[in-house]
Amino acid sequence: MLYDCAVIGGGPAGLNASLVLGRGRKEIILFDDDTPRNAITQESHNFITRDGIHPAAFKKAAYEDLNKYPTVSVERNQVVDIVPAASYFQIQTGRGQVFDAQRIILATGLKDILPEIEGIQQFYGTSLFGCPYCDGWELKDLPLVYIAAYPHAFNSVKMVSNWSKDIVVCTNGKDSISPEEKAILAQKNIPVLEDEILRLQGEGGQLKSIQFKNGKELRREAGFISYKLQQAAPFAGRLGLESNGAGGIRIDPYGRTSRKGVYAAGDNAGGLPQQIVAAAEGSKAAISVLSDYVAENF
Numbered sequence: 001m002l003y004d005c006a007v008i009g010g011g012p013a014g015l016n017a018s019l020v021l022g023r024g025r026k027e028i029i030l031f032d033d034d035t036p037r038n039a040i041t042q043e044s045h046n047f048i049t050r051d052g053i054h055p056a057a058f059k060k061a062a063y064e065d066l067n068k069y070p071t072v073s074v075e076r077n078q079v080v081d082i083v084p085a086a087s088y089f090q091i092q093t094g095r096g097q098v099f100d101a102q103r104i105i106l107a108t109g110l111k112d113i114l115p116e117i118e119g120i121q122q123f124y125g126t127s128l129f130g131c132p133y134c135d136g137w138e139l140k141d142l143p144l145v146y147i148a149a150y151p152h153a154f155n156s157v158k159m160v161s162n163w164s165k166d167i168v169v170c171t172n173g174k175d176s177i178s179p180e181e182k183a184i185l186a187q188k189n190i191p192v193l194e195d196e197i198l199r200l201q202g203e204g205g206q207l208k209s210i211q212f213k214n215g216k217e218l219r220r221e222a223g224f225i226s227y228k229l230q231q232a233a234p235f236a237g238r239l240g241l242e243s244n245g246a247g248g249i250r251i252d253p254y255g256r257t258s259r260k261g262v263y264a265a266g267d268n269a270g271g272l273p274q275q276i277v278a279a280a281e282g283s284k285a286a287i288s289v290l291s292d293y294v295a296e297n298f
């Protein structure tokens with residue numbers, strides 16, 4: 001069978017794209033290997049009508065919506081390759097199956113690269129977070145640590161101060177805060193500790209303290225970290241898509257990439273990393289697929 005469109009990735013972007021396409025009477029197939037970057041968090045915020053929802057409950061509700069539409073097929077499966085053929089794409093899965101589709105929406109998201117600090121994985125998503133817009137409210141007015149192990153952390157520290165004034169910045173021995181920035185933070189009573197971190201200590205996902213290699217200890221039970229992001233899947237490179245210059249796939253305002261028939265939506269296209277934005281971008285990419293289809297076939 002030749003599907004009208006394959007959607008790769010079942011996060012908010014891919015799920016919403018699938019809904020719009022399914023309701024648009026297109027035969028589509030959604031692939032999802034179910035490893036979204038927010039899987040480690042217990043609550044997701046800022047999506048009106050869904051504030052505080054567990055990411056798994058969000059997905060369950062989304063699949064219930066999609067199940068209403070016989071036009072939507074779902075493969076809970078990893079896509080390992082996308083091979084362009086003459087006028088369609090061959091999608092290969094990790095189980096060795098091959099599916100054909102005329103168009104592709106890439107909604108594969110990003111992966112967080114955390115600083116290499118012992119124990120950090122244990123607390124990320126439960127007492128240490130990356131995004132103050134997502135989790136700042138829950139940490140408001142608490143004594144916080146900001147682990148600024150990557151460059152350009154200053155603006156994030158400033159943003160975190162919107163939720164709590166009691167912040168200690170730890171650079172883990174890196175040049176992530178310049179002397180000028182350090183002086184500005186000092187004026188705001190935000191100390192910067194430049195000692196190298198030995199490990200983060202706590203239990204059950206609850207941070208208790210930051211232990212330094214020089215024997216010092218900072219007791220903090222919550223905070224934020226700087227992190228890097230990378231594409232979760234390699235398809236942008238494989239399909240020769242243009243980059244937006246910041247690690248994302250370049251798209252037009254309606255989700256079209258530089259390659260005909262390939263669209264992108266959500267975090268992987270450099271959108272503001274929020275679920276509601278990803279869902280909206282999924283909707284836009286799906287509407288582009290529909291309007292391009294009608295333009296070619298009317």
Ligand SMILES: Cc1cc2nc3c(=O)[nH]c(=O)nc-3n(C[C@H](O)[C@H](O)[C@H](O)COP(=O)(O)OP(=O)(O)OC[C@H]3O[C@@H](n4cnc5c(N)ncnc54)[C@H](O)[C@@H]3O)c2cc1C
Nearest residue numbers: 009011012013033034035045079109134266267273274275
């Ligand atoms: C700890 C944490 C907390 C967050 N909290 C919030 C919050 O409170 N509010 C908020 O709005 N945002 C939050 N975010 C950000 C939010 O999760 C993302 O912006 C959003 O999920 C992006 O949606 P997406 O659909 O682009 O990608 P994702 O949600 O990452 O979904 C991508 C999907 O594609 C699948 N996939 C990838 N590669 C393949 C492949 N090769 N084959 C098949 N499937 C594949 C993945 O398994 C995944 O299901 C948080 C992020 C993190 C890390």
